[in-house]
Amino acid sequence: xxxxxxxxxxxxxxxxxxxxxxxxxxxxxxxxxxxxxxxxxxxxxxxxxxxxxxxxxxxxxxxxxxxxxxxxxxxxxxxxxxxxxxxxxxxxxxxxxxxxxxxxxxxxxxxxxxxxxxxxxxxxxxxxxxxxxxxxxxxxxxxxxxxxxxxxxxxxxxxxxxxxxxxxxxxxxxxxxxxxxxxxxxxxxxxxxxxxxxxxxxxxxxxxxxxxxxxxxxxxxxxxxxxxxxxxxxxxxxxxxxxxxxxxxxxxxxxxxxxxxxxxxxxxxxxxxxxxxxxxxxxxxxxxxxxxxxxxxxx
Amino acid sequence: xxxxxxxxxxxxxxxxxxxxxxxxxxxxxxxxxxxxxxxxxxxxxxxxxxxxxxxxxxxxxxxxxxxxxxxxxxxxxxxxxxxxxxxxxxxxxxxxxxxxxxxxxxxxxxxxxxxxxxxxxxxxxxxxxxxxxxxxxxxxxxxxxxxxxxxxxxxxxxxxxxxxxxxxxxxxxxxxxxxxxxxxxxxxxxxxxxxxxxxxxxxxxxxxxxxxxxxxxxxxxxxxxxxxxxxxxxxxxxxxxxxxxxxxxxxxxxxxxxxxxxxxxxxxxxxxxxxxxxxxxxxxxxxxxxxxxxxxxxxxxxxxxxxxxxxxxxxxxxxxxxxxxxxxxxxxxxxxxxxxxxxxxxxxxxxxxxxxxxxxxxxxxxxxxxxxxxxxxxxxxxxxxx
Ligand SMILES: Cc1ncc(C[n+]2csc(CCOP(=O)(O)OP(=O)(O)O)c2C)c(N)n1
Ligand code: SF4
Numbered sequence: 001x002x003x004x005x006x007x008x009x010x011x012x013x014x015x016x017x018x019x020x021x022x023x024x025x026x027x028x029x030x031x032x033x034x035x036x037x038x039x040x041x042x043x044x045x046x047x048x049x050x051x052x053x054x055x056x057x058x059x060x061x062x063x064x065x066x067x068x069x070x071x072x073x074x075x076x077x078x079x080x081x082x083x084x085x086x087x088x089x090x091x092x093x094x095x096x097x098x099x100x101x102x103x104x105x106x107x108x109x110x111x112x113x114x115x116x117x118x119x120x121x122x123x124x125x126x127x128x129x130x131x132x133x134x135x136x137x138x139x140x141x142x143x144x145x146x147x148x149x150x151x152x153x154x155x156x157x158x159x160x161x162x163x164x165x166x167x168x169x170x171x172x173x174x175x176x177x178x179x180x181x182x183x184x185x186x187x188x189x190x191x192x193x194x195x196x197x198x199x200x201x202x203x204x205x206x207x208x209x210x211x212x213x214x215x216x217x218x219x220x221x222x223x224x225x226x227x228x229x230x231x232x233x234x235x236x237x238x239x240x241x242x243x244x245x246x247x248x249x250x251x252x253x254x255x256x257x258x259x260x261x262x263x264x265x266x267x268x269x270x271x272x273x274x275x276x277x278x279x280x281x282x283x284x285x286x287x288x289x290x291x292x293x294x295x296x297x298x299x
Numbered sequence: 300x301x302x303x304x305x306x307x308x309x310x311x312x313x314x315x316x317x318x319x320x321x322x323x324x325x326x327x328x329x330x331x332x333x334x335x336x337x338x339x340x341x342x343x344x345x346x347x348x349x350x351x352x353x354x355x356x357x358x359x360x361x362x363x364x365x366x367x368x369x370x371x372x373x374x375x376x377x378x379x380x381x382x383x384x385x386x387x388x389x390x391x392x393x394x395x396x397x398x399x400x401x402x403x404x405x406x407x408x409x410x411x412x413x414x415x416x417x418x419x420x421x422x423x424x425x426x427x428x429x430x431x432x433x434x435x436x437x438x439x440x441x442x443x444x445x446x447x448x449x450x451x452x453x454x455x456x457x458x459x460x461x462x463x464x465x466x467x468x469x470x471x472x473x474x475x476x477x478x479x480x481x482x483x484x485x486x487x488x489x490x491x492x493x494x495x496x497x498x499x500x501x502x503x504x505x506x507x508x509x510x511x512x513x514x515x516x517x518x519x520x521x522x523x524x525x526x527x528x529x530x531x532x533x534x535x536x537x538x539x540x541x542x543x544x545x546x547x548x549x550x551x552x553x554x555x556x557x558x559x560x561x562x563x564x565x566x567x568x569x570x571x572x573x574x575x576x577x578x579x580x581x582x583x584x585x586x587x588x589x590x591x592x593x594x595x596x597x598x599x600x601x602x603x604x605x606x607x608x609x610x611x612x613x614x615x616x617x618x619x620x621x622x623x624x625x626x627x628x629x630x631x632x633x634x635x636x637x638x639x640x641x642x643x644x645x646x647x648x649x650x651x652x653x654x655x656x657x658x659x660x661x662x663x664x665x666x667x668x669x670x671x672x673x674x675x676x677x678x679x680x681x682x683x684x685x
Contacts, residue, residue, distance in 0.1 A: 054510075066367035067370045
């Protein structure tokens with residue numbers, strides 16, 4: 001992938017490159033509508049040197065299901081001989097919200113593909129609107145911080161866990177700052193011999209209001225504060241990885257959520273005395289979910 | 300081949316069995332469901348080796364067809380009513396990508412109120428989506444159209460998705476005797492699937508479905524317009540070739556007893572069959588009437604239709620759908636086709652059969668009577684309690 005027109009400091013192309021590095025096999029990519037698609041396929045140019053299809057916002061998973069179905073049929077009929085891998089990229093809007101049904105259906109049917117959610121916690125392509133992945137307390141253009149309502153009222157939905165409830169061969173959360181961890185997870189996803197899901201935190205300087213040079217720092221901070229734990233679910237077993245494992249083992253401190261909140265403009269209003277309870281609620285939620293995860297990982 | 304008795308849905312599943320497409324993805328909806336049920340039995344019994352995917356919705360079924368077709372697979376699906384409406388966004392993408400997907404549409408009314416019976420509102424809602432639309436009159440045509448559609452859609456000068464429409468329940472669920480053609484003949488007729496670019500050609504990677512700015516979108520749409528222009532001669536050619544193996548000669552428009560007719564009524568689908576009976580009856584009374592069955596609705600054969608209608612005294616256009624706030628959708632097409640002709644007949648619109656309301660012979664006779672005596676309004680409603 002090269003020659004794209006995403007913003008400087010956008011994590012999405014970094015993640016995509018890391019994922020595609022994880023396999024030596026030929027890959028076919030499907031892509032949901034969103035920043036990643038509109039910036040990598042502006043006709044008559046393309047950033048893709050692998051087969052790539054974009055059909056709509058909500059259906060990267062069903063589109064690739066069709067491609068995989070064609071692959072099975074044509075392989076059976078001797079018309080295709082290569083061993084091909086299939087991967088879909090979708091933003092959090094395309095994955096948590098509008099495309100959730102298509103993703104769930106594709107996983108339930110057992111198509112062999114890796115789904116990668118580029119999770120920047122909002123609809124960025126349409127100008128920073130809330131999604132089911134947006135943090136509580138974050139301001140977006142559809143959940144602005146006003147005098148009565150301080151940004152998004154709800155906690156994000158825990159999509160990775162919902163996907164794991166499908167009992168698929170492989171699912172994980174990853175972050176681009178720990179590229180070794182991410183690439184290993186993508187490699188497992190590609191070879192999972194069934195549906196695999198990778199939810200990757202994808203800092204967006206535009207929407208999160210941080211300096212473009214800080215993208216990788218943001219991704220790291222998300223992990224260090226346990227806002228975004230690194231873990232995987234492989235054939236029924238939950239496992240913490242990377243910094244998250246070290247935090248659990250005590251060899252690395254668990255940073256307070258306040259570090260995370262003060263690093264980005266989208267949370268700036270939470271610094272007001274009036275809204276300080278929200279930071280506390282977020283911390284409590286992070287702690288509760290972290291404890292749950294430790295139990296699932298038998299730690 | 301010997302005649303068999305099947306309903307329209309089963310006949311389409313039989314056609315697909317003979318064709319053995321690479322991929323079929325579908326979702327059940329009355330009155331289409333029998334197609335996917337019957338086809339899944341063929342799959343279960345190993346009579347086809349199609350990759351058959353039960354989608355979790357019509358939206359995904361069409362999305363899968365798009366992925367599969369772009370990957371170089373011969374692809375088919377079927378739907379009706381709400382299912383077609385749920386595919387709406389993807390219909391445009393299938394045609395915009397020039398993917399020759401085949402879809403059987405078992406015409407059914409749209410909600411609300413919810414109603415499972417036949418009208419053409421679903422297909423009419425899709426008329427601008429860039430799909431070729433062919434309407435069949437009976438089970439035989441449902442079967443024959445299902446086969447010819449592959450040849451039409453996949454023609455290298457066309458490459459457009461194609462719907463074959465059959466009236467819900469009236470054709471989908473009525474048992475009729477019809478004559479299929481032999482498996483080998485079907486296989487030979489449809490041939491191997493060819494494509495220009497495929498997603499699975501990993502050595503020549505292709506970008507499908509890019510983002511177009513104002514600088515190219517219009518040109519790409521024009522290419523679709525241009526492809527539509529090739530459809531009529533190719534449909535005629537495919538129909539001729541099909542006649543050679545089946546003995547059944549179809550045309551895009553089929554006039555009935557029109558040689559010296561002064562008045563004609565036009566319909567699509569099963570009603571076209573009823574019209575013929577009434578024409579015979581009125582002819583025996585000495586009335587100079589005929590009827591016209593329109594098989595191809597998109598692209599609309601304006602010139603061919605006007606050639607038949609020019610010089611008539613009156614034409615009735617039967618619409619089994621309505622464009623709310625306007626007229627039936629077929630009516631303006633017919634009137635506009637005649638606009639540049641010297642001798643333009645009176646053209647009246649008859650909206651009928653919404654939500655599966657039967658169309659009775661007396662009502663059709665009434666239409667001819669109104670044409671002959673120049674009675675009624677421009678737009679008329681048949682069989683509704685007003
Ligand atoms: C059916 C439909 N509804 C709405 C849109 C408008 N739309 C395009 S991209 C987008 C948001 C994308 O957000 P996300 O999936 O999070 O990806 P991001 O751009 O943040 O990477 C929306 C709402 C659309 N293209 N299709
Ligand atoms: S708006 Fe955000 S997600 Fe979109 S390209 Fe820019 S940095 Fe990336």
